[in-house]
Amino acid sequence: MISVDKALKIVTKETPTRGSESVRLVDAVGRVLAQPIAADSDMPPFDRSQMDGYAMQAEDARRVPARLRIVGESAAGRGWHKKVRSGEAIRIMTGAPLAPGTDAIQKIELTSEDSDVVVINEPTEVGKYIVRKGSEIKKGDKLFSPGERIDEKMIASLAAFGYANVRVSTRPKVAILGTGTEIVPVDQKPGRDQIRNSNSFMLRSLAEQAGAIARMLPQTGDDLGRLKARISKSVDSSADILVITGGVSVGKYDLTKVALLGLGAEIYFEKVRLRPGKPAVFARLNDTIIFGLPGNPVSSAVTFYLFVRKAILLMQRASVTDLASGTAILTSAVRAAKERDTYLPATTDTDKNGRLLATPLRWHGSSDFVGFARADALLKLEPDEVRSAGDVVPIRYI
Numbered sequence: 001m002i003s004v005d006k007a008l009k010i011v012t013k014e015t016p017t018r019g020s021e022s023v024r025l026v027d028a029v030g031r032v033l034a035q036p037i038a039a040d041s042d043m044p045p046f047d048r049s050q051m052d053g054y055a056m057q058a059e060d061a062r063r064v065p066a067r068l069r070i071v072g073e074s075a076a077g078r079g080w081h082k083k084v085r086s087g088e089a090i091r092i093m094t095g096a097p098l099a100p101g102t103d104a105i106q107k108i109e110l111t112s113e114d115s116d117v118v119v120i121n122e123p124t125e126v127g128k129y130i131v132r133k134g135s136e137i138k139k140g141d142k143l144f145s146p147g148e149r150i151d152e153k154m155i156a157s158l159a160a161f162g163y164a165n166v167r168v169s170t171r172p173k174v175a176i177l178g179t180g181t182e183i184v185p186v187d188q189k190p191g192r193d194q195i196r197n198s199n200s201f202m203l204r205s206l207a208e209q210a211g212a213i214a215r216m217l218p219q220t221g222d223d224l225g226r227l228k229a230r231i232s233k234s235v236d237s238s239a240d241i242l243v244i245t246g247g248v249s250v251g252k253y254d255l256t257k258v259a260l261l262g263l264g265a266e267i268y269f270e271k272v273r274l275r276p277g278k279p280a281v282f283a284r285l286n287d288t289i290i291f292g293l294p295g296n297p298v299s300s301a302v303t304f305y306l307f308v309r310k311a312i313l314l315m316q317r318a319s320v321t322d323l324a325s326g327t328a329i330l331t332s333a334v335r336a337a338k339e340r341d342t343y344l345p346a347t348t349d350t351d352k353n354g355r356l357l358a359t360p361l362r363w364h365g366s367s368d369f370v371g372f373a374r375a376d377a378l379l380k381l382e383p384d385e386v387r388s389a390g391d392v393v394p395i396r397y398i
Helices: 004-014 152-160 199-209 224-236 256-262 297-315
Strands: 020-024 053-056 066-074 088-092 104-107 111-114 117-120 142-144 165-169 173-178 213-216 241-245 266-269 281-285 288-293 325-330 341-350 356-360 377-381 392-397
Touching: 004 266, 004 281, 004 297, 053 066, 053 117, 088 117, 142 152, 173 199, 173 224, 199 213, 199 241, 199 297, 224 241, 224 256, 224 288, 241 297, 256 266, 256 281, 256 288, 288 297, 297 341, 341 392, 356 377
Parallel strands: 066 088, 173 213, 173 241, 241 288, 325 356
Antiparallel strands: 020 165, 053 088, 053 104, 066 117, 111 117, 266 281, 281 288, 325 392, 341 356, 341 377, 377 392
């Protein structure tokens, strides 16, 4: 049995990376960048107005009220490019380019207009309400780096600098294989001693959330020959990652490790000092890496978040592959498992002072997927650790 840290190092070492491809910008959200992104122009590309108002020479409005002759108008996409002289002003709209000869703007609320004359009622100053060319970013400056995962907030920048197509890492193919004779399809009413297949749906969603192309394989019962055949077929179908859920413990019908060994797979680890999720398997068969996850839903989810998610992101050369971390204040006492790292499901909230609070879920063990459905974080505890309400503890966001 190995530590969580050791298991993570093995996953990092043994996970291969994939190639890259070009995708349309509209399809880029969620993908991992495989190229540097730089500005192809200054931004803004010209001095522009922050306000609707009047552009002028600041000196002309030093003494107010000042009367200036309106000689033109600058609007977004339709600027005024003739020189504005002393005693003159132009109407200017938010985002419009500054006209030659002007060095200040007064917002419209502090002016009044009479025919072709504007009255400036309060002084302005050089640079007032002007965003200078290149003040946000200069041509050639780096925006984003390879390994960053593209999110919705990045799309505007990519579009603004002409990236109609973006080079990204190829998405790994993940196959999900559920095992267990007691498992029936989700659209079938369970008989006595049976339950519906929930793990495969959960794991497929989690894999896609991490950027993979995921598919669910037909459920396999507790039959060694059929399990081996299903694993072989998955490997032959070019799955980059095979995730098997169930059958990884030490019971009579826990056949996953037996099947893998029988097929000649190399097993890197098969037990982790972890609660929940001790019987987690990591292996390789030909070019496919394989994870055997516990059948209990919470154990399956936790081991996916820690190990499988990391492998999916590593394959895409993501620069960040671990769960985002932080700290929170406990609202009730918790206790870690004996001699095992413990990741307890929790919900987070803020108190009236803005402090982040973490409340351990009142769940009933690693099969309690109903309780786990509300979790948005995992409390990380060291082996044998006991924490009280009010303690600050590390968390991992999920």
